[in-house]
Amino acid sequence: MKAPKLLLVALRIDITGDGASIYAMNNALAFAVHAQVDIVTLQAPKTDRGQALLKDAGCVVTEVVEELRDKHQERLRLLKRGHNIFHESVHLHQTVLRMLGKRHYDVIVLELYSTYLSDTIKEVAPDAKILLLQHNYEYANHLEYIKYRIANPIKKLLYQAANYRYQSIEHHYVKNADAVIAISERDRALFSGIRGDQEVYVIAPAVTYACQKLSHSANCYNLLFLGMMDWYPNIAGVSQFIQEVFQPLLAGGKNYHLYIVGKNPVKEILDYQSEHITVTGEVADIDQYIQLSDLLVVPNTLGGGVKIKVMEGIQKSIPLLISRESTVGYEGIVDFFTVDQLSDFKKRIQAYPQELAGYQEALTRAQEAIATRVRTNAAVVEQLLSKIHHRLPLKYSVS
Structure with a gap:
């Protein structure tokens, strides 16, 4: 053809x-x-x-x-x-x-x-x-x-x-x-x-990215959130995470830092700028923050736009924690990284040193799953274009 x-x-x-x-x-x-x-x-x-x-x-x-x-x-x-x-x-x-x-x-x-x-x-x-x-x-x-x-x-x-x-x-x-x-x-x-x-x-999201985390720290003090900061699910997710997870972590006496990286931060996000929270606005290269951070947090419970960031984080090899509501499309791929409620973020962050090997093994499995998606996407496109060429009904059948 x-x-x-x-x-x-x-x-x-x-x-x-x-x-x-x-x-x-x-x-x-x-x-x-x-x-x-x-x-x-x-x-x-x-x-x-x-x-x-x-x-x-x-x-x-x-x-x-x-x-x-x-x-x-x-x-x-x-x-x-x-x-x-x-x-x-x-x-x-x-x-x-x-x-x-x-x-x-x-x-x-x-x-x-x-x-x-x-x-x-x-x-x-x-x-x-x-x-x-x-x-x-x-x-x-x-x-x-x-x-x-x-x-x-x-x-x-x-x-x-x-x-x-x-x-x-x-x-x-x-x-x-x-x-x-x-x-x-x-x-x-x-x-x-x-x-x-x-x-x-x-x-499915399956762009190929180079690994950015060649090694992982034994501790988890630098946390990262990625996303457009004028979009309501990101605003709500970050705000709840700061109030219910990050501030209690700081109260425990540890020197945690949260990087909020994304363009167009609204005032309520800019107001969080402090000794322990950096709001960057738009950056030319997010990889420097991935390299700097120990953990990517995805606390969103609203909206449907974090699927891309989950895929990007997996391929760049940064450990993740993801709210269950944000795992749509990654069922069976991100189970290890999934938390059921906001309070679980705090527990998992504190337990990170003991779970590091689990994060590394889960990242390897998830990266293999993303690589499979690249081939599956090509097969879906081939089927669709073949049906168009032969003027056949476009009924979806690739599993």
Whole structure:
């Protein structure tokens, strides 16, 4: 079979940064095993490693300079759709149209932010299959945001009304794509239920990273949290961890330090900056903090966006502790690192010296599982593209 031509429209793409950037890289590399991949993005890789990975995979990247966003137009779009996830860029739209005019694509992969291009694509390239990369179920995420971050009752009602309107839009795009790419089996079942069919495929997080922790300390005093610090699950997770785990650890007289690494920290996170807590904001390279730290903590109990950071931590070989709510997609892989309640973080951190060998063995097993995912992702892509080539139903069947 001749390699199909595929166009991926990504908001951001790189080997590091936020989950959306890394998951876009993850999928570009998976598709590139069996397809000729062109990428249009509003933010091309900034890292040398990210650029090299795409170049070596044969991907051609076109970066679009987004026009200045009109705040009035953004408010109108928010009122219309109930959510600000969509990035309606005229420059992006024009670039995609130009590329569709120059080259025939068998497959066009959109993220939720760019699904507004679907109707135009179907008019210009009616034979192309449209796949939707559904990194999260944004409607559910926004419900949690309203519940936990909006205190004003009137404002809460307005947000709920807007989110209800948005739900129908997200479901429309999920249903109307030729197939959906999900990040885990649980997400696959969710989107299959919305679609009413089985044309949902799992491409799990499995980007290859170099090991950054060549050795592990016998003690556990330097703790690390990674993530965008304007996102409500990270804000809630860090705040609860500091109040219920970190401060009691300090009260025990030990010299613990917590590094909170991630862009856009909100004021309530910045206020934690102190002798024992470092809030870095955005950093060019998180690996220096992985090398500096003894343990990566993932205390989040809300949201669905930590799957990428768990994968990254495992491959870079830093021991982890993860709340059970954040282990979706890693069942059977991160059992040793899983804690059932917040108080267990404190117990496991204090017991770290006695459990170090267990952490090291669990990391080795988890890394082997991630390596298997790379092969499984390639098999999923091969099956999907073969069905598109032969114009067969896209029913998911790879286990």
